[in-house]
Amino acid sequence: MGTAFDDTSRSRQPHRVAIPPAKPFLQTLKSNLKETLFPDDPFRELKKQPSASRKLLLGLQYFIPILEWAPRYTFAFFRADLVAGITIASLAVPQGISLLVWMGGVDSSFVPPLVYAMLGSSRDVAVGTVAVASLLISTMLGKEVSPVENPKLYFQLAVTATFFAGVFEASLGFLRLGFIVDFLSHATIVGFMSGAATVVCLQQLKGILGLVHFTHETDIVSVMRSIFTQTHQWRWESGILGCCFLFFLLTTRYFSKRKSYFFWINAMAPLTSVVLGSVLVYFTHAEKHGVQVIGNLKKGLNPLSITDLAFGSPHLMVAIKTGIITGIIALAEGVAVGRSFAQYKNYHIDGNKEMIAFGTMNIVGSLTSCYLTSGPFSRTAVNYNAGCKTAVSNIVMAVAVMFTLLFLTPLFHYTPLVVLSSIIMAAMLGLIDYEAAFHLWKVDKYDFAVCLGAYVGVVFGSVETGLVIAVAISLVRMLLFLARPKTGLLGNIPNSMIYRSMDQYPNAESVPGVMILQIDAPVYFANANYLRERISRWIDEEEDKLKSRGGSSLQFVILDMTSIGNIDTSGISMLEEVKKNTDRKELKLVLANPRSEVIKKLDKSQFIKTIGQEWIYLTVAEAVAACNYMLHTCNPKHVTTAEANGQDSNV
Amino acid sequence: MGTAFDDTSRSRQPHRVAIPPAKPFLQTLKSNLKETLFPDDPFRELKKQPSASRKLLLGLQYFIPILEWAPRYTFAFFRADLVAGITIASLAVPQGISLLVWMGGVDSSFVPPLVYAMLGSSRDVAVGTVAVASLLISTMLGKEVSPVENPKLYFQLAVTATFFAGVFEASLGFLRLGFIVDFLSHATIVGFMSGAATVVCLQQLKGILGLVHFTHETDIVSVMRSIFTQTHQWRWESGILGCCFLFFLLTTRYFSKRKSYFFWINAMAPLTSVVLGSVLVYFTHAEKHGVQVIGNLKKGLNPLSITDLAFGSPHLMVAIKTGIITGIIALAEGVAVGRSFAQYKNYHIDGNKEMIAFGTMNIVGSLTSCYLTSGPFSRTAVNYNAGCKTAVSNIVMAVAVMFTLLFLTPLFHYTPLVVLSSIIMAAMLGLIDYEAAFHLWKVDKYDFAVCLGAYVGVVFGSVETGLVIAVAISLVRMLLFLARPKTGLLGNIPNSMIYRSMDQYPNAESVPGVMILQIDAPVYFANANYLRERISRWIDEEEDKLKSRGGSSLQFVILDMTSIGNIDTSGISMLEEVKKNTDRKELKLVLANPRSEVIKKLDKSQFIKTIGQEWIYLTVAEAVAACNYMLHTCNPKHVTTAEANGQDSNV
Structure with missing residues (x-):
């Protein structure tokens, strides 16, 4: 495998996931409000001006655009x-x-x-x-x-x-x-x-x-x-x-x-x-x-x-x-x-x-x-x-x-x-x-x-009916996206260190003993229960599949958190329950690439301590490398031919 | 740089983004409905049973659980x-x-x-x-x-x-x-x-x-x-x-x-x-x-x-x-x-x-x-x-x-x-x-x-007031997440092929001549306008910054689409407008890692043809490698010391 695996096995110090420093509450609130209400930063030009009269003129021109272009008007x-x-x-x-x-x-x-x-x-x-x-x-x-x-x-x-x-x-x-x-x-x-x-x-x-x-x-x-x-x-x-x-x-x-x-x-x-x-x-x-x-x-x-x-x-x-x-x-x-x-x-x-x-x-x-x-x-x-x-x-x-x-x-x-x-x-x-x-x-x-x-609402009902129906259907779509986020297994694209959805890339190969699960939406109260049950079903199904094949058993569950843009307290409880669930099944839960907002909240809620800082990786590849390292050194019986041939061929 | 860059420069054939085959509409609808309404697949066990009487018993036990556990009840x-x-x-x-x-x-x-x-x-x-x-x-x-x-x-x-x-x-x-x-x-x-x-x-x-x-x-x-x-x-x-x-x-x-x-x-x-x-x-x-x-x-x-x-x-x-x-x-x-x-x-x-x-x-x-x-x-x-x-x-x-x-x-x-x-x-x-x-x-x-x-709603108003206030605030949060998605610049983590948010990883280095932008939510009608303006502001700001530094000018805009779980027609129009905008500024728009749903719709709406299949990459690293290759071979003046030293050190 590529550099990351080499790095890991050599130094056992993969890249660390950074926890951004906590900002004061009011500062965060201010910057969020600004991004929500003034996303275009309309007074950008105004702030650069030093003199007050120039500022006034620019302000007037901002509200009455004719003042801006009239002087430049030509025949x-x-x-x-x-x-x-x-x-x-x-x-x-x-x-x-x-x-x-x-x-x-x-x-x-x-x-x-x-x-x-x-x-x-x-x-x-x-x-x-x-x-x-x-x-x-x-x-x-x-x-x-x-x-x-x-x-x-x-x-x-x-x-x-x-x-x-x-x-x-x-x-x-x-x-x-x-x-x-x-x-x-x-x-x-x-x-x-x-x-x-x-x-x-x-x-x-x-x-x-x-x-x-x-x-x-x-x-x-x-x-x-x-x-x-x-x-x-x-x-x-x-x-x-x-x-x-x-x-x-x-x-x-x-x-x-x-x-x-x-x-x-x-x-x-x-x-x-x-x-x-x-x-x-x-x-x-x-x-x-x-x-x-x-x-x-x-x-x-x-x-x-x-x-x-x-x-x-x-x-x-x-x-x-x-x-x-x-x-x-x-x-x-x-x-x-x-x-x-x-x-x-x-x-x-x-x-x-x-x-x-x-x-x-x-x-x-x-x-x-x-x-x-x-x-x-x-x-x-x-x-x-x-x-x-x-x-x-x-x-x-x-x-x-x-x-x-x-x-x-x-x-x-x-x-x-x-x-x-x-x-x-x-x-x-x-x-x-x-x-x-x-x-x-x-x-x-x-x-x-x-x-x-x-x-149909407008033609058969009334104008209001049509509007309400359309806006309601649109909102339901967005809420459904959040309430039923896509989850999927990732596999290794052959001859690379890239991990991608096995649905989209049928040639992606699963890693023996490791299940890599990707969640495609922020984890909020509206989907926390669904995700908890869906994750446990993925684990059950994967275990059943492995058992029926008689190969190596499941040892690691990697959650790829790249697409989780945000999380709330219900989402954190969900992760805690997933952690308990994997502990009970003697599986190791590993997180890959938690984003800024997510890692901040995981830190504040002590979840990082629960899972262990050493089980949070910057990339899926590094997480897989660490899991493979554990499987090789601690459980040598788990080294399968697939790993020996396929995966390490391009080291 | 790592394998991907080597691959690119050797064969110029990076990994391709797969477009999943189109499924019949009714099949998609059925599987979506099933995932929405039966996420736990309650009749999984039932389907496995061959005999009808056994199915009936299991069905009864499903609806009246006492039938299931009573026979096994002990003193x-x-x-x-x-x-x-x-x-x-x-x-x-x-x-x-x-x-x-x-x-x-x-x-x-x-x-x-x-x-x-x-x-x-x-x-x-x-x-x-x-x-x-x-x-x-x-x-x-x-x-x-x-x-x-x-x-x-x-x-x-x-x-x-x-x-x-x-x-x-x-x-x-x-x-x-x-x-x-x-x-x-x-x-x-x-x-x-x-x-x-x-x-x-x-x-x-x-x-x-x-x-x-x-x-x-x-x-x-x-x-x-x-x-x-x-x-x-x-x-x-x-x-x-x-x-x-x-x-x-x-x-x-x-x-x-x-x-x-x-x-x-x-x-x-x-x-x-x-x-x-x-x-x-x-x-x-x-x-x-x-x-x-x-x-x-x-x-x-x-x-x-x-x-x-x-x-x-x-x-x-x-x-x-x-x-x-x-x-x-x-x-x-x-x-x-x-x-x-x-x-x-x-x-x-x-x-x-x-x-x-x-x-x-x-x-x-x-x-x-x-x-x-x-x-x-x-x-x-x-x-x-x-x-x-x-x-x-x-x-x-x-x-x-x-x-x-x-x-x-x-x-x-x-x-x-x-x-x-x-x-x-x-x-x-x-x-x-x-x-x-x-x-x-x-x-x-x-x-x-x-x-x-x-x-406060329950204590000072009434029970209904409290519920309505809380549910409304919660929904506004989810809608705001979608209406104002986070965007951010990515940079290269030193000595790796990893690209991460420069906010979260302050040591990440920007790639000269290339701006890598990440969008953190599905692109829907509710945020399409915002994203269009935000992306054009990112480009303007980056160009201003580069101009004030007097270094190389901006040549490529890479959109990291990893976290874009879905897109609708308003979102596709937004991308088309971004493409027009970058064309006008003589910038090249590059997409990295579009997901299954997104690439399907980009294909159906002919956007892939507009942007060119060759400008869609599987990873940000491959996209950057391709951009660098173009910069090196076509515009040799753009090779800067940063690239010569920092990036290629671990090839």
């Missing part, structure tokens, strides 16, 4: 941002009008982008309503209050929900709890988004079929019942128009997806549809033949809505719940989108800072009649493709949208509702990500289950 | 069991009477021990009311219904709660969900038991001070207010008597703890107190001077109580809640006690089977007017010390208690209540385990926080 940047801003405005106007009509007359494309341009640290995010989140607001609130019968109260609840969403988002950022968003895994988001998109699509059938009465429920069963009990109410003119525009929008997307420089076709398609639809209705007077049109839109800037926040309303709890759920969804999308594009361009985004920016934007928005906004993927992608340089493209978009809504709304008088439904539906169909779901199935069945849980 | 066993049974009966009688008086006239020491003797697989557990659990029943139900004003309804609710506790326990066992009990960690149990014991002690002040009116609340604030607003009602005769007996009981316990062969002093002390107290009252007629006595006890066997199960009662929900909480507490104690003593005597207990036994015992008990029972630690320890051999000692105890209660109850007419309060209080004081709490503080601060949370 070349502005030209790029102008093009990008006008491109996203052409996307924002029809989307804005769709939502205006669908959600009851509020535009959110003016104030929030301005706020984000000040506070946001992403250069690519284009602010707007996240379709899923804002349509969720309308379905969740729609259950409580009808936007048609009681538009005033509905509006109040919507801005209140937006307010709470903003407060929730900003507090997550301030409290450095941004990692909560991480608990919405990729699989959850895929399933949830697809589910929500399905729900919203189904809702659009109302507009496309020209129905007047429709269910307030969002689950597929209620919606289908509502549609098929009213077949006599379907308007075929509306339906045909809707299908044509849907086909047009999906076709343009298909082409722009195939060639990325056609992105502008996709970006312009909604506006084209609106113009085409309006012209068509204007000339055919289809509004008199069952095709509903927008009619007169309220024009003008967003009025203040401070007095509309309905804190005293009996529906306050619904508004808060809606705000928190949609807030976290919008946040998850916005932060993820910002991060992805920052990665493309290789700059860094602070998740917590982004949350504060999104939160502030929504709080200010809720005071100026705006609904929930975030950084939607589709608009941001267009912004990025159009070559934006900084958040100024948001300002351009805001001004362009404002101009349109101030002066051009009469142009939308004849826009058929069915075109707006088609635009929403096309956008939603793009969010049903069956390819991602298939990828999940292929790579990780459990993630697929999470995704499916979220989808 | 020597019986003699031992008789002694043990009578010893625990002498403990059971006064305890039984205390609870009889305190909880309203039901004895639980007859039917349940008989059921357990049939079904239980422990040879040492002595069945009885677990003081904490049954007193919890009385406090939780006492808030709803007063046992004095409405004894009938109170009794109905108590047996209903017992029934649900039994159903809950048995279903946990049947559904193989016994591991739920493991989520009550040692620290939780210590804190919770101490808290509940404190609460029960405080309740006994009513008896000791001879108070008539008392609060129904259990928290310390209400109890203290109740006591100190009634100072004029305190009966000093009662108080003095109580303190004397308490002193007597604590003294005997102190002595029997110091010498284990004095255990019988402790076992006899309660009965002695009852006798002494009764004699004292009888001769001094203290019952006429403010010392309350038991008076007439209902005698006779447990009547049937099927018709008393209050399924239609408006208080049903309270009964169910009480049943589930006390059921799981009783179960946790019973299973843990059974396991500990089985370990002493080196036999095996199946947790799920024990749960079915405890559950059935309580269901049958609830039909025969018995309150919740389990295997209390104190009584079991006495049983073990008295030399019991099998569950027959339970039968002996049941018969002895029945005899006493049938014929000897008149003897207890003059027993002062204050003695019973002292007995309960002394038992409870023994459960406040401040030594265990101190040990937790010393070994694991976080476990201490869990313990303290449970204690």
Whole structure:
């Protein structure tokens, strides 16, 4: 065998496992808290600065990023941002009008982008309503209050929900709890988004079929019942128009997806549809033949809505719940989108800072009649493709949208509702990500289950049900990982000193008289009992196997503790019981490579004394070498041919 | 350097990382489910049997263990069991009477021990009311219904709660969900038991001070207010008597703890107190001077109580809640006690089977007017010390208690209540385990926080509050472990091929041009974002450090994946992004020792192709050797003195 065995037999002084010096409790607590809450060490730069005024400036720049980049802003940047801003405005106007009509007359494309341009640290995010989140607001609130019968109260609840969403988002950022968003895994988001998109699509059938009465429920069963009990109410003119525009929008997307420089076709398609639809209705007077049109839109800037926040309303709890759920969804999308594009361009985004920016934007928005906004993927992608340089493209978009809504709304008088439904539906169909779901199935069945849980929960139950199911399944997976950690036997990879799992490496050879067991998770209360029983079963099975073969009996049990990241007092009791158990069977328990946290606690709880410092080794190889040495010198009968031939061949 | 480096430079064929063959989905699911729900493989013996009748017998013996050991029962066993049974009966009688008086006239020491003797697989557990659990029943139900004003309804609710506790326990066992009990960690149990014991002690002040009116609340604030607003009602005769007996009981316990062969002093002390107290009252007629006595006890066997199960009662929900909480507490104690003593005597207990036994015992008990029972630690320890051999000692105890209660109850007419309060209080004081709490503080601060949370929650809030706080803190710890996994740099231990954490081994030396990063947890959605940012920070910091030293620049990043037990799709995306990031910085990403589950998923998601099969190594040493080889041959300027001297010295 290699050097370690030689060392051991020569000097009997293998490498020692170090016990890190005990740190004061408060110091440990402080460093743990710092790593948990400030893993990105955001004030690193600040600490290096000597002067106080420079520190103040850096601090201000930290919280208001525009102060940092504005001084370096050039005309070349502005030209790029102008093009990008006008491109996203052409996307924002029809989307804005769709939502205006669908959600009851509020535009959110003016104030929030301005706020984000000040506070946001992403250069690519284009602010707007996240379709899923804002349509969720309308379905969740729609259950409580009808936007048609009681538009005033509905509006109040919507801005209140937006307010709470903003407060929730900003507090997550301030409290450095941004990692909560991480608990919405990729699989959850895929399933949830697809589910929500399905729900919203189904809702659009109302507009496309020209129905007047429709269910307030969002689950597929209620919606289908509502549609098929009213077949006599379907308007075929509306339906045909809707299908044509849907086909047009999906076709343009298909082409722009195939060639990325056609992105502008996709970006312009909604506006084209609106113009085409309006012209068509204007000339055919289809509004008199069952095709509903927008009619007169309220024009003008967003009025203040401070007095509309309905804190005293009996529906306050619904508004808060809606705000928190949609807030976290919008946040998850916005932060993820910002991060992805920052990665493309290789700059860094602070998740917590982004949350504060999104939160502030929504709080200010809720005071100026705006609904929930975030950084939607589709608009941001267009912004990025159009070559934006900084958040100024948001300002351009805001001004362009404002101009349109101030002066051009009469142009939308004849826009058929069915075109707006088609635009929403096309956008939603793009969010049903069956390819991602298939990828999940292929790579990780459990993630697929999470995704499916979220989808089925949202489509057949409600938004909350879907979220709860998905998060619960995800958490159960993590808890199961801890409650049922993998254990396995290690064997020697031939012609080496390497010990690896015999499941993964079928050619690995077991060492006669020695069982090497590997535990693959931290040892906590949740798995201590399981591990105790599993270890004793491994020992029993190994003894049975050896007995049936009639070879040498088991003498040593080596626990490879490499993957045990931490241990608690229940885990230490477990080890003590394993030690008693092996003592009773006259086996020697040997530990290999206990890690820093583990060895510290084994030391404090006196377990090192119980097992004996000399039975703790730095590597499995050294532990095996020591066991072999004992077997050779103390029990010469145990030297088997396998050892004499196989193992020592490469000494 | 050692063999691996030689191998590499000679043949350039280091050991390959094996990708285990893909198994069919259903097979994986089946084996995972089996490992989760049947980790102990309970039917192992059964499968080996060829004949059907033998299988049936073994199956019956599995579910009814008495069938297994009864045929082998000998007279020597019986003699031992008789002694043990009578010893625990002498403990059971006064305890039984205390609870009889305190909880309203039901004895639980007859039917349940008989059921357990049939079904239980422990040879040492002595069945009885677990003081904490049954007193919890009385406090939780006492808030709803007063046992004095409405004894009938109170009794109905108590047996209903017992029934649900039994159903809950048995279903946990049947559904193989016994591991739920493991989520009550040692620290939780210590804190919770101490808290509940404190609460029960405080309740006994009513008896000791001879108070008539008392609060129904259990928290310390209400109890203290109740006591100190009634100072004029305190009966000093009662108080003095109580303190004397308490002193007597604590003294005997102190002595029997110091010498284990004095255990019988402790076992006899309660009965002695009852006798002494009764004699004292009888001769001094203290019952006429403010010392309350038991008076007439209902005698006779447990009547049937099927018709008393209050399924239609408006208080049903309270009964169910009480049943589930006390059921799981009783179960946790019973299973843990059974396991500990089985370990002493080196036999095996199946947790799920024990749960079915405890559950059935309580269901049958609830039909025969018995309150919740389990295997209390104190009584079991006495049983073990008295030399019991099998569950027959339970039968002996049941018969002895029945005899006493049938014929000897008149003897207890003059027993002062204050003695019973002292007995309960002394038992409870023994459960406040401040030594265990101190040990937790010393070994694991976080476990201490869990313990303290449970204690404070129970004492200042309620039983449920305490449990919820403790379980929540414990779960947060496990989730934090996953959400914020430890990462650290590895270095080479001098004169070896071993790479270990440079935090734990300060003498470990970093390899020039190579950064070796170790991740200490599975990579899941909950930590993927954190890890991505943390890894990029490690790289930035390392580059800054190298730049400031002016030495060789960073060329390779090795990820040691030994401790990554599993990965999900979010984790794979994280690795893909890390790869993009290192590519952009012109660093080479190298993986070392990916484990079975991880390499499978990396393969399925095509990440192996992205990174290149040749950049995945079996050990960190081989990865470093390959990196060094590249540095030497491709960039000779990177050969530094450290490498020339330190590393290669022991080739």
